[in-house]
Amino acid sequence: MSAAIPANVVAVPAAEPLKAVRDSRPLRLITCGSVDDGKSTLIGRLLWDTKAVKEDQAAALRRDSTGKQNDLGLPDFALLLDGLQAEREQGITIDVAYRYFSTDKRSFIVADTPGHEQYTRNMATGASTADLAVLLVDARAGILEQTRRHATIASLLGIKQFVLAVNKIDLTNYDRAGFDKITHEFKEFALSLGVKQITAIPMSALKGENVVYSGQAAMPWYNGPTLVETLEHATVRSGQSTGFRLSVQRVSRPGESFRGYQGTVAGGSVKPGDSVMILPSGMVANVTKIVTFDLVRNAAVAGDAITLVLDRQVDVARGDMIVSIDSQPQTGLSFDAQVVALQPEGIEAGKRYWLKSGSRRQRVQVEPVSQLELKSGTWNSAQRLYMNAIGKVRLVFDEAAIFDPYEQNRATGSFILIDPETNNTIAGGMVTGKRADVSGLHGNDARVILSLPADLAEQIMASELFAKRSHEAEVRRMTASEAAELWSSAASDI
Structure with missing residues (x-):
């Protein structure tokens, strides 16, 4: 026989056991x-x-x-x-x-x-x-x-x-x-x-x-x-620490009244009204609309495939990057990186490859610096990286390259190297940082060779100090690739 329940006690059903909170992120x-x-x-x-x-x-x-x-x-x-x-x-x-x-x-x-x-x-x-x-x-x-x-x-x-x-x-x-x-x-x-x-x-x-x-x-x-x-109990990687990044994959022009720039957001977020910069040109514009395949969005975040509409006509092509003004990636002609060689022919010093990162493809010269010795965990100098080697390299570009360090953004800090002769992917790599585009080389005659961007060189040559000693200087105009070749040959003599 069950015990009687006092009149002043309200019977309530037993509480169900608490269910574990499910993490929605795989x-x-x-x-x-x-x-x-x-x-x-x-x-x-x-x-x-x-x-x-x-x-x-x-x-x-x-x-x-x-x-x-x-x-x-x-x-x-x-x-x-x-x-x-x-x-x-x-x-x-x-x-x-x-x-x-x-x-x-x-x-x-x-x-x-x-x-x-x-x-x-x-x-x-x-x-x-x-x-x-x-x-x-x-x-x-x-x-x-x-x-x-x-x-x-x-x-x-x-x-x-x-x-x-x-x-x-x-x-x-x-x-x-x-x-x-x-x-x-x-x-x-x-x-x-x-x-x-x-x-x-x-x-x-x-x-x-x-x-x-x-x-x-x-x-x-x-x-x-x-x-x-x-x-x-493991954690999902935290969000990228960079600002907005959109590598332009296609320029959409279905009619005279619409021009949009399509791609997948590779970092940060964007909303109508935000000011953005187009790299490498450096032009600035404001976002007026964010369009997807079925609706107009109020905002977009990393991973979203979008079409971005700007408030003015700007020259944007496939491979350009649209970024937030207050958090820009690094641009330059030379970067340090780590690579994994993926093909038997490996990576040859001085050979020119295609580098592909996002929708951008550029010519690059790769200079192996060192290779990891797996047994000892030490980095040893290397002139060439063979298949499965893990190495540090120097990337030298013909024209300005755009990267974030890989630790800050996987999408904009990673790349593959393609052999132009075979079209094989010969390496995958991660950018570790930008190298200075201005390099000083000291020779036996105590002279210094400077490789400078054209606009900066013009400013220096227009200065009063340079004018006083211009007869002591030798100015040679050359392309970025010629300057990189000069730097490489001179550095090997040091």
């Missing part, structure tokens, strides 16, 4: 590491245990796994990612595979990247848009050169959150000492990259231990989070 992550460390199997296990595999996919997976089941009788999870026939035949990952899954707290977009050295370019592609890297290490093999290469590329591309997944821990009888040794070695290497946010997890992707479900039964010595718990 986290983008990559899996990377050396060959056969279990990247595809790990993602397949993630998809399987988070119920992201549809019934028809599960049936196809079981059918395709005939004869490939493991000792646990489970299907080959890697087949959920490896869709190319060559990948299935060889049991390797070649192309980048993107998959979507979610939990009650968050949604995720994961890129499975290849571990083979010859496909490093595909790994770099996957890392270029990621917020977090899951770096897999075989517990039996430890940290390898390709492990270091992938970690370095991910770091250069701005990834600061790493999960060190020490996989196949079951094949070492869940050896804690081995796990601690690998963790210590990687953290020391990561410090040289400036990476401090590292979560190390011992796991077995095959058995699903510490992936979605806890593996504490097999590893009572590990009290940390599972992989999914770590991903749920």
Whole structure:
């Protein structure tokens, strides 16, 4: 018999348990590491245990796994990612595979990247848009050169959150000492990259231990989070620290009364009434209208594809950049950058390439400065960068280039190099900063050669001091490319 409720007490239903707040922003992550460390199997296990595999996919997976089941009788999870026939035949990952899954707290977009050295370019592609890297290490093999290469590329591309997944821990009888040794070695290497946010997890992707479900039964010595718990608490990259950026892809002129400049906002925001500058010309105008495919907008932010209408007729062409006046990118003829060589022919000193950044394509001369030695973490001088090399270079342009440092804006700070003879993409790179366009070279006769913009040179030559000693000066007018060549040859003699 239930107890009677007093007359002065109001019965209310029990409160429902609070539901976890779901983060509306998906986290983008990559899996990377050396060959056969279990990247595809790990993602397949993630998809399987988070119920992201549809019934028809599960049936196809079981059918395709005939004869490939493991000792646990489970299907080959890697087949959920490896869709190319060559990948299935060889049991390797070649192309980048993107998959979507979610939990009650968050949604995720994961890129499975290849571990083979010859496909490093595909790994770099996957890392270029990621917020977090899951770096897999075989517990039996430890940290390898390709492990270091992938970690370095991910770091250069701005990834600061790493999960060190020490996989196949079951094949070492869940050896804690081995796990601690690998963790210590990687953290020391990561410090040289400036990476401090590292979560190390011992796991077995095959058995699903510490992936979605806890593996504490097999590893009572590990009290940390599972992989999914770590991903749920990871942060999405913060917004870019630059002002408004729009790289013009097309000038829209459907009639005499309309002229718009189309592109995708690469940073910041814009609204009607804002003053903007067109680079490289430096002309200024005001925004009167922001148009998309179906409506007129009150504002636009990074990622929006828009047509911008200005209040005056200005000369704007494909490849120009429309920017906010109070926060402008760097312009100049010479920039420092870091690159990853992607083709067997590598990068030759002094050779001229096409550089493509956004919708802008320019001629550039690339001078290798140094190359990263992965084993020691030191930068050694280099005259040429071969395939998969990570190097620092100097970019010298024929005409003014426009960049933000990559750390401030990924879209306007990144580029690819294209071989003009083969049209192959031979490198991907990130701008680290602008080099001075004015350079002093001291020769044996105590003279100084200055390479100056034409307008600045005219001002100096018109000064009173220059007029007094003009008979001591030799003025040579030359193009930017000729000046760059003179600087390069003179610098090599110093």
